Amino acid sequence: MLYRNHERQASTFTHRIQSVILPVLALIFFGVPLLATAAHADIGVILSEALDDSVGKVTKAGHSAVYFSRICPETPVKLRLCRPGEMGSVISNYTTLGEDQPFEWNDAPLSIFLYGVDDPRNRPLIALPQIKRALEERYRDEFLSQYCATDFCRTSNKSEWRYMVGATLERSLYIFVVHTSVQQDLAFINHFNSSPNVNHFNGVTHNCATFVRGVVDFYYPHSAHADYLNDFMMASPKAIARTFTRWALRHPEMNLRVLHFAQLPGTIKLSFVARSGTEEFIRTKKFYPPMVWFAPYGMPAAAGAYYLTGRFNPEHELEQHPDAVETSSAIDPDTPWFESIETQPEGAASVETGGHAQVFGSKQEWKQFHVDFDGIVDEAVEDKIIPGQDYVAHFAKQLQQDAKPVLAPNGEIWLDVVDGGQTKKLGVSANNIFGPGSNSELAYALLLAREQSLLKSPKHRRESMPEFRADWQLLESSRTRIWATQSNMLASAQNRQPQPTLVAAKP
DSSP, rough: OHHHHHHHHHHHHHHHHHHHOOHHHHHHHHHHGGGGGGGGGEEEEEEBBSHHHHHHHOOOOOOEEEESSEEEEEEEEEEEEEEEEOOOOEEEEOOOOOOSSSEEEEEEHHHHHHHHHSSGOOSSSSHHHHHHHHHHHHHHHHTTTTTTOOOHHOOTTOOOGGGGGGGGGTOOEEEEEEEOOOOHHHHHHHHHHHSOOOOOOOOBBHHHHHHHHHHHHHHTSSSOOOTTTTTTTOEEEEEEEEHHHHHHHHHGGOOOEEEOOOOOOOSOOOBBBOHHHHHHHHHOGGGHHHHHHTTTTTTHHHHHHHHIOOOOOHHHHHHHHHHOOOTTTOTTSOOOHHHHHHHHHHTTOGGGGHHHHHHHHOHHHHHHHHHHHHHHHHHHHHHHHSOOOHHHHHHHHHHHHHEEEOOOSSEEEEEEEETEEEEEEOOSSSSTSSTTTTOOOHHHHHHHHHHHHHHHHHHGGOOOOOHHHHHHHHHHHHHHHHHHHHHHHHHHHHHHHHOOOOOOOOO
């Protein structure tokens, strides 16, 4: 019965986290019967944060891509309308995809792009380099086999098709979403499928931002623009997101919504907030000396250009136009999550109806979670479940050192963890962390490490409050499971102790 309760709680968690973290997917799922002919679907400009690589460290420009809710990949280089149950896709171009032919773009299923898995319920709770690599290799085997046969494509980190797999393991991203019609989607599919897919990438004149501008302008002409003043005669991902958002706000019928996907906790380096050219100059101190020496008026000019024409904060747009809804009080564990979403009153937790704290949490609520978490860690140390306070902070690094990923045929992700000379199994998604064979002590430590990382995150890297509550519920379920295991072990030990023999006294 205890295991069934935990299994049910884990299932409930999965339903809840999907309903918040994939709100657009929820719309697709409960609209499954009409998916192919629905009057409205969505297109979204994706603004991804910059990675900690050589170029990203310098420019902080980030990356731009396009999300579709009704277009799916027939192959990575051929588009079609989504079939019932499919979640949409993301199309993107890079410097070089590294494939056997010089393709300009690839299209990947949305859940693959976000988490590296077909089913969002199998998404990892922690980001480790070996998990990211394993998900990439599975994607290559299952989706890219006929396009990726050379050694460079299969083994090189410079093969940028890898960025299409599990993006949230290595960076945070925002999606600025508006409506489309089926006629627009069909026209786009026909146009892209019939056009040459040949790479002409150029960092100045034909980069990821200009590619995205071309896609959204096909749907809505002049909806996105480069900002040549703030980006030094180039198009940047942030400029495309800013101008597309401003255009959507001038057209309320487009129903602008903003989605946020935070980088998963783990050992992969945190991404950088995407910036425009002038923004990077005025916010990065290393540029001050050369600017003052070679162009004494350059810094004031850059600051004036940015503050007058280039300011754009994706987090502020998210707070004003969120797509997340609070569903934790409405979801029944025995009701499919997409049916629960369907019965939600429109705008149940929108900012306009006073639900800001419900979606993003109040300062008092986040503070209380901090206090409660410290108490849980102290309790775990006192009960000898973990060896000390520092164990939680270093647990992810220890996993990276001692764990090997195993991808099950059903899509689940497991880790084989060497611990004390023994190999223990650990499920690393909400779908299998309490599954048969998953070590309960390691699961508890993983959830503690995840919660600590989430609580330490600054506002712009933080999950929504409904997502965090779902995480917290999973932690409490694991905590109850640990207590039950320890109680059973203690009872068994007491039963094994020899009982004293009573000898009758002689008369």
